[in-house]
Amino acid sequence: MKINPKSVALLGICSALAMVLSYLESLIPLSFAVPGIKLGLANIAIVFVLYKLGAKEAVIVSLVRIVWVAILFGNALTLAYSAAGAVLSLTAMILLKRTERFSTVGVSVIGGILHNTGQILVAMLVMETAQIVYYLPVLCISGIAAGVAVGLVSAILIKRVPVDKFK
Amino acid sequence: MKHLEKKQRNDIILVAALLAAAGIAFGAIQLFKKSGGYAVVVQEGREVATYPLDEDVTVTFTSPAGGYNTLVIKDGKADVTEADCPDKLCVNQHSISYNGETIVCLPNKLVVKIVSEAEADVDIIA
Known part of the structure; x- marks a missing residue:
């Protein structure tokens, strides 16, 4: 795998941005209503990289974000949760983008929902109970709303931020 | 431009379908829940x-x-x-x-x- 030095710098910036967005999000307490509700702000950076640089680059940024956020602000358990969410969500987003039938909104909505699904699956394994699947519909509704917002913001960024000169 | 509009229409269909599915699932759970013992x-x-x-x-x-x-x-x-x-x-x-x-x-x-x-x-x- 060959990446040119300018892209490396850009990927570093995007990874840092994704981490800061994750941290910002952890400061907003939303889970008092339903545990696990999230805005998915970091997905703005991931969607941006996915569209501007490519799938491989999005995987790299996502990986860096998950590992470092877990090391800095989390633990092994939060790593398992976010890894499961990210693998499902990123795979679905890459595939959906490839169909070229949806804009960033559709792509990030699917990403948001699958992130929640991945986390519920891990929670079911950790807690050894299937009962928490009842949270999924509520999480999906909030995930869709957050996904639409993330998709719209990403679309603006993709349009306005020129990164082609880095390539 | 027409291409873009088609994508946006697909987005709306996707979001509506997902919202409906989640809504139905949520409704079904609410409907079938009984006071437990x-x-x-x-x-x-x-x-x-x-x-x-x-x-x-x-x-x-x-x-x-x-x-x-x-x-x-x-x-x-x-x-x-x-x-x-x-x-x-x-x-x-x-x-x-x-x-x-x-x-x-x-x-x-x-x-x-x-x-x-x-x-x-x-x-x-x-």
Whole structure:
């Protein structure tokens, strides 16, 4: 795998941005209503990289974000949760983008929902109970709303931020 | 431009379909939930205790790792009122009384779930 030095710098910036967005999000307490509700702000950076640089680059940024956020602000358990969410969500987003039938909104909505699904699956394994699947519909509704917002913001960024000169 | 519009239309269809699916699932869960008879406490995947909801009781569960959660059953509802976990999500959740409802404490690996009488009977025998 060959990446040119300018892209490396850009990927570093995007990874840092994704981490800061994750941290910002952890400061907003939303889970008092339903545990696990999230805005998915970091997905703005991931969607941006996915569209501007490519799938491989999005995987790299996502990986860096998950590992470092877990090391800095989390633990092994939060790593398992976010890894499961990210693998499902990123795979679905890459595939959906490839169909070229949806804009960033559709792509990030699917990403948001699958992130929640991945986390519920891990929670079911950790807690050894299937009962928490009842949270999924509520999480999906909030995930869709957050996904639409993330998709719209990403679309603006993709349009306005020129990164082609880095390539 | 036409291409872009088509994508946006697809987006709207996708979002509407997903919202409908989630809404139906949520509605179905609400519709079929029954007031449960028992609160079952599950710790690290094992059922450790069962309490009928019609008797007021306060119990504290200590996890093998040393954490604790206090379960209060009052007025036919189960609630976790105190815990030493860092996020306090279990404490912040509302009290539960319907079949299938749960209070989950991830750090202490504790789940309180409401089951109907029939299920609880089976669990007691098992």
